[in-house]
Amino acid sequence: MMTVDILSSIKGAKESEAVSKLFDAIKSANVNNIDSENKFKNAVSLDDLREDVVLDSSTIEKEIIIENFPKKKNGYLVVAKVIEE
Amino acid sequence: MSKIREIHNKLKNKEVTCLELVQEKLDLLKLNTHNTVNSLLDTLAIDLAKKVDAKIADGKEIGLLEGIPFGIKDVYMVQGTYTTASSDLLKNYKSSYTATAIQKLLDAGAIPLVKENCDSFGHGSSSENTIFGAVKNAVNPTLVGGGSSGGSAVNVAKEYTIFSIGGDTGGSIRQPAGYNNVYGLKPTYGRISRFGLMAYASSTDCVGPIAKSLEDIRIVLNAMSAKDVKDQTTYQSESISKDVVLLTDEIKTVGYFKNFIESEAISSEIKQSFLRTIDTIKSKGIAVKELDFFESDTLVSTYYTLAMAETASNLSRLDGTNYGNRIEGKNLKDTYSITRSENFSEETKRRIVGGNQVLSQGFSDEIYLKGLNLRDQIAANFEKDFKKVDLILSPVTPNNPPKIGDSLKDPLAMYLSDAYTVGFSLGQLPTLTTPKGTATGIQITAAKKNDELVLQFANFLNDIL
Numbered sequence: 001m002m003t004v005d006i007l008s009s010i011k012g013a014k015e016s017e018a019v020s021k022l023f024d025a026i027k028s029a030n031v032n033n034i035d036s037e038n039k040f041k042n043a044v045s046l047d048d049l050r051e052d053v054v055l056d057s058s059t060i061e062k063e064i065i066i067e068n069f070p071k072k073k074n075g076y077l078v079v080a081k082v083i084e085e
Numbered sequence: 086m087s088k089i090r091e092i093h094n095k096l097k098n099k100e101v102t103c104l105e106l107v108q109e110k111l112d113l114l115k116l117n118t119h120n121t122v123n124s125l126l127d128t129l130a131i132d133l134a135k136k137v138d139a140k141i142a143d144g145k146e147i148g149l150l151e152g153i154p155f156g157i158k159d160v161y162m163v164q165g166t167y168t169t170a171s172s173d174l175l176k177n178y179k180s181s182y183t184a185t186a187i188q189k190l191l192d193a194g195a196i197p198l199v200k201e202n203c204d205s206f207g208h209g210s211s212s213e214n215t216i217f218g219a220v221k222n223a224v225n226p227t228l229v230g231g232g233s234s235g236g237s238a239v240n241v242a243k244e245y246t247i248f249s250i251g252g253d254t255g256g257s258i259r260q261p262a263g264y265n266n267v268y269g270l271k272p273t274y275g276r277i278s279r280f281g282l283m284a285y286a287s288s289t290d291c292v293g294p295i296a297k298s299l300e301d302i303r304i305v306l307n308a309m310s311a312k313d314v315k316d317q318t319t320y321q322s323e324s325i326s327k328d329v330v331l332l333t334d335e336i337k338t339v340g341y342f343k344n345f346i347e348s349e350a351i352s353s354e355i356k357q358s359f360l361r362t363i364d365t366i367k368s369k370g371i372a373v374k375e376l377d378f379f380e381s382d383t384l385v386s387t388y389y390t391l392a393m394a395e396t397a398s399n400l401s402r403l404d405g406t407n408y409g410n411r412i413e414g415k416n417l418k419d420t421y422s423i424t425r426s427e428n429f430s431e432e433t434k435r436r437i438v439g440g441n442q443v444l445s446q447g448f449s450d451e452i453y454l455k456g457l458n459l460r461d462q463i464a465a466n467f468e469k470d471f472k473k474v475d476l477i478l479s480p481v482t483p484n485n486p487p488k489i490g491d492s493l494k495d496p497l498a499m500y501l502s503d504a505y506t507v508g509f510s511l512g513q514l515p516t517l518t519t520p521k522g523t524a525t526g527i528q529i530t531a532a533k534k535n536d537e538l539v540l541q542f543a544n545f546l547n548d549i550l
Contacts, residue, residue, distance in 0.1 A: 007441040008397065009404065009418070010434055011426040018497035019393070019439035023452050025386035031458050050314040057181075064165065064181035070411035079406055080417040 087300035088247045089153050096141060096152050103141070103152040107134040107196055110154045113245045114199050119226060120218040121236035121245065123159040123200045124167045130154065133196045150308060151194030156240045156249035158233075159200040160207060161187050162281040170283050171215035172205045174409045174428035184281020185316065186250065186292045186309040193308050198246060202236030205430045206400065207254055207285040209233050210499050211492040212261070214432045219489045223265040228486040231261030234295065238265040241295045248296040248305050254285045255388050256481075256506025258293045262518040263481035263525035268302050268543070269295045273534050274513035275320050277306075278313035284399040286392035289510040299543050302517070303330060306536070325537040333545035336538065339371060340474035342378040345505055350381065351483040355523045359480050362522035362550065366478075369549055376470050376477065379463060381504035387463065388507035389500055390443055390456040397440025400433070435496065460511050467512045471532040476542050479505050481518050482525045519543045521550045 005013040057065075071078040095101045107130050114122050137152035157163060160170050162180035169175045183191070191197070204214040212220035212235025220230030223242035230239045234251030238261035241249050251258040253271040262269025270293045277292040284290060294305035303325055312321040341363065346356055367373050378384075405411030405424035412427050414420040429437065443453040470477060482505060492499045505528065509516040515536040518526045527546070531538040 001446065004438045004441055004445075005422075007445060008434070008437050009401075009421045009425050010429065010437065011422045013426075013434060013438045015442060016435045016439060016496070018495075018500065019389075019435060019442070021497055022386040022389050022439075022500065023443070023448075025382045026390055026452050026456055026459070029383045029386070029455070029459055031455055032462060044317040048317070050317065060164065061181045064179050065407075068178055068181070068408035070405055070407075070409060071413075077407065080413075080420055082417055 087298050087304070088296070089149060089301045089304050092153055092247060093147070093149050096137070096147060099141065103134040103137040103196070104131065106152070107131060107154055107198065110198055110245055113243070114240070117243065117245060119221040119223065119230065119239050119243065121199075121202050121220055121230075121240045123169055123171060123202050123217050123236070125199055126163070126166055126197050129166075130196050130198050137194065137196075148194050149304060150190065153195045153247050154198045155190065155195050156199045156201045156237055156246035157187060157197055158203050158237050158249070158251050160203060160252055160283040161250065163187055163197060163200070166200060168200065168283070169216075170206045171203050171217055172428065172430070172433070173216055174403055174405070174424070176216060176410065178408055182281065185278035185313045187281065189309050189311070190250070190305070195308075199240065201234070201240060201249060204233035204235070205433055206283065206396070207233040207252060207257055208396070208430070208432045208436055209492075210256070210260060210503055211487065212236060213489065213493055214430050221489065222486055227488060229264070229489055229492060231264035231486060233257040234269075235261045237295050238262050238267055238269065241265070241267045241297060244297070248294055248301050251293055251295050252282055252285075253291045253293050253510070254289050255392060255510045256503050258291075258295060259481055259506050259516060259518040259528060260503070262295055263520070264486040266520040266526070267295055267297055268299055268520060269293065269518045270302050270306060270539075271510070271516050272306060272310070272536050273515040275318045276322050276515075276534075276536065277309045278311070278316040278319050280313055280315035286395035287399065288395060289392065289513065299330070299519075299540060299547065300327070303327065303540055320534075322534065322536070325540060329537055330540045330544050333541055333548065336475045336542050336545065337372060338374060338474045339366065339476045339478055339542070340374040340376040340470060341478045343375040344378055344380065345479050348381060348483065348504075350501065350504065351480065352485065354485075355480050355483065355525065358523040359527070362527060363478070365549055374474055376474070378466065379508065381501065383459065384463070384508045384511070385500050385504055387456050387459040388503070388511055389439075390452055391460060391511075393436045393440035394443050394453055395440070397437045397444065400437055432496065463508060463511050467514060467532070475531070476538060477530045479528045479530070480523050480525065481505060481528050485524055515539050517543055519546055521546050
């Protein structure tokens, strides 16, 4: 099983005592079966989805995106090699 | 008295220029010692103010929000401005686009002055979890400003801004509003678009106004509300008219949660003042019912478990690849983990780790799915209650604001201090903090999409308290 530091991509990450107490409260809570009528209804209807079209960003938007690159070379984003293992 | 209308009339009657008004507020913000400012939008604000003055000089009509200075919690995108989420990771990040809610205010002519200090990524209840220094309470600067929209509430209370736009996931507008004696509204989830609000827990994140008058809350709410194709959870709502808010005799029955008031955690001062307010309401002929609700620890645990799961997922994109303060490691994965370990605060890391725990194999059924089930029960409980009462009243917080420094020492105590706000977030209900009735105000909650009822009752409380 992956440890929390790997799962979270945070070096040395450890489980927290305060958070564990929250989880304990959930484990010990009484849960009744909820009928489907009362299930949390928060899904977006398939009839109400936005059009799947590509919208080009404005020039200023593109410029700011490039300005935000943490490391760039000749106007391109520099990243570490992806395939290493 | 509406501050927006007061300034609108002054601008129209040429008693003050917009430039003078904006410059005065910018000076106040710059000199303030409450740590409310992450960045000032002075160039933009002055430019917009000059345009409003030119319009008035030309004898043209101006809209109600035109020239009104406002503040923005530093988790909203405003194109070309720094949007830091009060974090090291994004301390130099510039928004490439503008949030829908903010764009609507800009379209109405309101003038943004400041990106406001808050808990990093909304992770906190005191606005101490920030790289810009703890926000100091407007009334007593040795106390916290509340969180996570602390800078916004303090700016409004000190009148550095006429209104501010906060974000509320589990109480982050309502609690700081209560701590600083101003109004703060979390509308029904989906009434205002979340597009361009940095996501914390997407299923409860809400955009909302903080202001000194109820009328200003109504004006700003109307300006921001609309269905937005960029946020598919939004719905089209009706504008709330000024006249409808004045109809205070439509509310016949209110309820309150008995266990909130009988809890050992509530201070005797808040308990007594809340019960006195209930007596005053009864004396005006409104029926008051005691209601049963979930225990505070169940509410807080359900909210935090689900919010942590959502924030772990939402913040997984922040790895320093495309933006953010990347710290290079020996390979890609190392770069991710060093960047995240060095740039996230302890509280943010605690929530990401907790979220990944509950989503991981072996935990998800026992905790996450059970948390979702509890949320269903909480929502069903609200539905049942709103068949018996028109509104639910509750204190905003069990206690007065803590001293600066105290909340960070005990995260569990900080989580539990949100006991009265998180339930309404899980139910996605409209809830207003009104600065009346207890030292940290009273929350007024209605059923989903009944935001106008909340404003009506707040107006009624203004008349009787």
